[in-house]
Amino acid sequence: MSMETLFFLEVTLAGLGSGALLSLTALAFVLIYKATKIINLAVSELLMMGAYFFLAFAAGMGMSAWLAIPLAVAGGGLIGAVVERGIIRRMLGESPISVFMVTVGLGSVLIGLVELVWGADPRTIPDFIGRAPVFLGEAYVSRKIFVAFLVSGAVIAVFLLLFRFWRGGVALRATATDQAAAYSCGINVPGVFSLAWIIGCATAAGAGVLLGSIGGLSPTMGAFGLSALVVVIVGGLDSPFGALVGGLFIGLVEAYAGTYLGGEYKLVATFSILVLMLVIRPYGLFGTREIERL
Amino acid sequence: MTTHPLPGPGSHQAAPPTAAPAAAALSVEGLSLSFGGIKALRDVSFDVAPGSITALIGPNGAGKTSMFNCISGFYRPSTGRILMDGRDVSQVHAPDRARMGFARTFQNIALFRGMTVLDNIKLGRHAHLKTNIFQALAYFGAAAREEEALRAEIERDVIDFLEINHIRNAPVAALSYGLQKRVELARALAMRPRILLLDEPVAGMNREETEDMARFILDVKEEWGITILMVEHDMGMVMDISDHVVVLNFGQVIARGLPHEVQQNPEVVAAYLGSGDPAALMKRLAEEGAA
Numbered sequence: 172m173s174m175e176t177l178f179f180l181e182v183t184l185a186g187l188g189s190g191a192l193l194s195l196t197a198l199a200f201v202l203i204y205k206a207t208k209i210i211n212l213a214v215s216e217l218l219m220m221g222a223y224f225f226l227a228f229a230a231g232m233g234m235s236a237w238l239a240i241p242l243a244v245a246g247g248g249l250i251g252a253v254v255e256r257g258i259i260r261r262m263l264g265e266s267p268i269s270v271f272m273v274t275v276g277l278g279s280v281l282i283g284l285v286e287l288v289w290g291a292d293p294r295t296i297p298d299f300i301g302r303a304p305v306f307l308g309e310a311y312v313s314r315k316i317f318v319a320f321l322v323s324g325a326v327i328a329v330f331l332l333l334f335r336f337w338r339g340g341v342a343l344r345a346t347a348t349d350q351a352a353a354y355s356c357g358i359n360v361p362g363v364f365s366l367a368w369i370i371g372c373a374t375a376a377g378a379g380v381l382l383g384s385i386g387g388l389s390p391t392m393g394a395f396g397l398s399a400l401v402v403v404i405v406g407g408l409d410s411p412f413g414a415l416v417g418g419l420f421i422g423l424v425e426a427y428a429g430t431y432l433g434g435e436y437k438l439v440a441t442f443s444i445l446v447l448m449l450v451i452r453p454y455g456l457f458g459t460r461e462i463e464r465l
Numbered sequence: 466m467t468t469h470p471l472p473g474p475g476s477h478q479a480a481p482p483t484a485a486p487a488a489a490a491l492s493v494e495g496l497s498l499s500f501g502g503i504k505a506l507r508d509v510s511f512d513v514a515p516g517s518i519t520a521l522i523g524p525n526g527a528g529k530t531s532m533f534n535c536i537s538g539f540y541r542p543s544t545g546r547i548l549m550d551g552r553d554v555s556q557v558h559a560p561d562r563a564r565m566g567f568a569r570t571f572q573n574i575a576l577f578r579g580m581t582v583l584d585n586i587k588l589g590r591h592a593h594l595k596t597n598i599f600q601a602l603a604y605f606g607a608a609a610r611e612e613e614a615l616r617a618e619i620e621r622d623v624i625d626f627l628e629i630n631h632i633r634n635a636p637v638a639a640l641s642y643g644l645q646k647r648v649e650l651a652r653a654l655a656m657r658p659r660i661l662l663l664d665e666p667v668a669g670m671n672r673e674e675t676e677d678m679a680r681f682i683l684d685v686k687e688e689w690g691i692t693i694l695m696v697e698h699d700m701g702m703v704m705d706i707s708d709h710v711v712v713l714n715f716g717q718v719i720a721r722g723l724p725h726e727v728q729q730n731p732e733v734v735a736a737y738l739g740s741g742d743p744a745a746l747m748k749r750l751a752e753e754g755a756a
Contacts, residue, residue: 336609345577345588352575355537356588356656357563459579 172309180310182430183423188316190422191323192381196399197406197414198330199375205409206343206367208267209259213274214375215396216281221247221376222296222383222392223285229297236299240380247376248369250281255368260361278393285390293389300384319381326374327415334411343367344409398425398438401445407458416456488551490515490692491536491660496545498531498716505531506542507716513660513709518686518693520703520724523713524736529696530572532713533662536694537569538562549660568658570649572665572696578638582648583616585637586623589655590615623651626688627681643674650681654689661685663695667702675699679706704728712736 172180196218203211224246228239254277262270305317334340346353346363353360375396379388382395402421406413421441428440448455489512498506506528513519521529534540536547538559546555554562568589577585624630627647632640637648646666653661666682667675679702685691697703703710703724710727712720714736720727727733 336612341580341584341588342591344580345591348577348579349575351539351571352577353588354539354559355563355569355571355575356591356652357560358588358591359560 177309181312182426184307184310184312185316186423186426187419188312188320188422189385189426190419191320191327192378192385192418193395193399193402193422194327194415194418195323195378195381196375196396197402197418198327198411199371199378200399200403201406201409201411201414202330202343202367202371202374204347204403205411206346206363207259208347209270209274210267210400210408211274211368211371212271212396212400213254213278213281214371214399215393216278217247217250217372217375218379218382218396219285219388219390219393220250220281221379222388223289223379224376225380225383226289226294226296226388229299236297240299240377243380244373244377247379248373250376251368251370251372252365254372255365259368260364282390282393289390291390293387295387296380296383298384313385315385319385322381323378326377327411330411331415339366347409398441401441404445404455405448407455409459410455410457413455413457488515489513489548490517490550491694492546492548492551493532493536494546494548496532496535496542496547498528498535498540498542505716506535509545509713509716509718511711511718511721513692513694515692516686516690517708518682518695518706519709519711520707521694521696521711521713522698522700522703522727523719526715527713527736528716529713530664531716533569533664533694533696536662537567563656566657566659567662568653568656568660569662570646570653570664570666572668574642574645574649576637576645576649576652578636580637581634582629582637582640582651583619583624583633585648586619586651586655587612587615589652590619590657619655623654626684627651627654643670643678646670646678647681650678650685654685658691661691661693663693663697665696665698667697667699675702682706700728 196214199214199217200211203209203214221243224243225236225239228234228242229236234242258273258277259270262273300315300318303314305312305314334343342353342358342363345356346358346360350360353363379392382392386392398421399418402417403414405421406415406417421444424440424444425437429437432440491513492511494510496506496509497504509528509532511519521532523529531540535542538554538557538561542555546553548554549565549567554565557565577588580588620630620633624633627650629644629647629651632644632648637645640648650663650666653663663682667678670678682693682695683706686693695703695707707724710720710722710724711718712727712730712733714732719736720730720733722730
């Protein structure tokens with residue numbers, strides 16, 4: 172294999188790795204949107220919180236990673252539960268823009284809290300993945316990215332199976348489509364809202380632990396969530412499968428653009444796709460296209 | 466079937482004896498509901514006999530849909546009780562009422578748009594399925610089998626019964642109004658309810674669709690033994706298929722009885738057509754102007 176081909180392959184693998192992480196983060200957006208029709212912009216900051224929770228449990232309290240990871244994920248879920256019960260549920264029936272703005276504000280509050288507790292400087296978290304590189308054939312992949320890919324892939328697979336085979340997935344969609352009808356079918360609508368927020372925020376926190384272990388953490392690491400938001404719009408806001416495909420796609424685009432055009436083109440490429448997508452297919456590749464009979 | 470949009474003293478059916486219901490399947494006792502200063506319902510009481518079709522009629526704004534929303538648990542009445550088979554369900558939340566056996570359809574069709582007919586109907590069975598998220602994670606097989614069994618059951622019992630086999634995989638949003646109403650009924654039936662609340666089941670339908678729907682409602686009563694409470698403006702249909710009629714006007718029950726009794730009740734005629742007395746009309750307009 173020529174050097175160029177090998178290099179291209181390695182860039183592709185790295186792109187797929189970070190793409191899987193994008194997919195996982197996008198899934199957090201999708202879960203919450205699918206149930207509640209709310210775009211929770213604080214998913215980005217929950218990602219960051221997850222990483223800091225892991226830092227607190229693993230470095231601060233000296234726990235093993237295998238204990239700290241579930242605790243960090245649970246921490247994210249807990250924030251989701253509290254926010255849903257304390258704020259979002261009280262806003263039921265308010266315009267989606269108001270609720271969206273609340274999640275924007277919530278994100279800022281979380282950033283502020285993290286800066287108060289841990290400071291604004293970047294930190295690294297204890298390594299739990301190891302450094303020995305992984306070789307797929309001749310191609311080199313960073314071990315962390317490889318692990319992130321496997322974990323994200325497994326989690327997304329579980330979610331896709333749940334949506335496919337479990338009635339709760341349909342209940343989630345039903346709740347979003349028509350709350351009154353969902354109530355009358357015996358669906359516990361507030362329960363579905365809570366569950367979606369808890370699982371969505373826990374997923375984001377888990378993605379944060381993986382992201383933090385690769386790139387370190389800082390209060391602004393939630394910016395990664397913006398790329399995930401692009402993924403969601405490309406893949407379709409209400410489609411878990413779209414989150415998977417969109418994540419891998421954007422991951423690859425960022426890797427190629429960053430490598431072959433230069434690092435400054437990464438976000439240019441991503442957001443150009445966003446604009447293009449909004450113009451030609453605003454409901455995303457796999458999103459539900461509302462059919463209206465007039 | 467002739468449709469006469471307004472009740473009038475035109476029909477002369479033989480009067481069967483008015484049988485007092487032994488134990489009502491559904492009882493509403495002294496129900497009042499207000500939105501701010503507007504009293505939507507004032508001390509409403511009525512009974513629905515088991516296995517009967519009871520029609521709730523009245524002019525627009527009389528409080529019929531508010532009554533339905535109280536019965537299905539969407540609204541909390543300020544006073545009064547709702548009993549199912551003698552059991553007070555006033556404090557039960559809406560999803561739990563659905564589980565107890567209340568099913569309903571909506572005046573402005575509330576289907577899950579973007580889903581197929583089959584998915585919509587399956588959601589009616591949602592509350593009765595067993596697997597929760599953790600079991601579903603552990604046993605994908607069991608959850609999938611439960612879904613499969615459910616689909617077979619629904620196809621056998623509901624889809625064939627309502628003659629919607631040809632559209633079962635169609636997205637509901639693309640269906641005609643009449644078919645959407647029928648899918649809504651199918652979803653309600655999939656819940657295997659004891660009490661079925663139908664909010665204007667034939668509104669906006671042509672005569673053929675209306676006759677089909679009337680036939681389905683009668684079949685539901687006779688073959689499934691479900692107690693039905695229905696709000697409807699199509700008086701022809703109300704008179705043809707209901708066993709008992711309750712008339713609401715301005716949030717109050719002004720008449721109740723057998724269809725033909727209600728039809729000839731002067732108060733009911735006045736509520737729909739006005740009393741025919743110009744002085745009374747002037748007085749009412751003056752009152753409404755003052756209010």
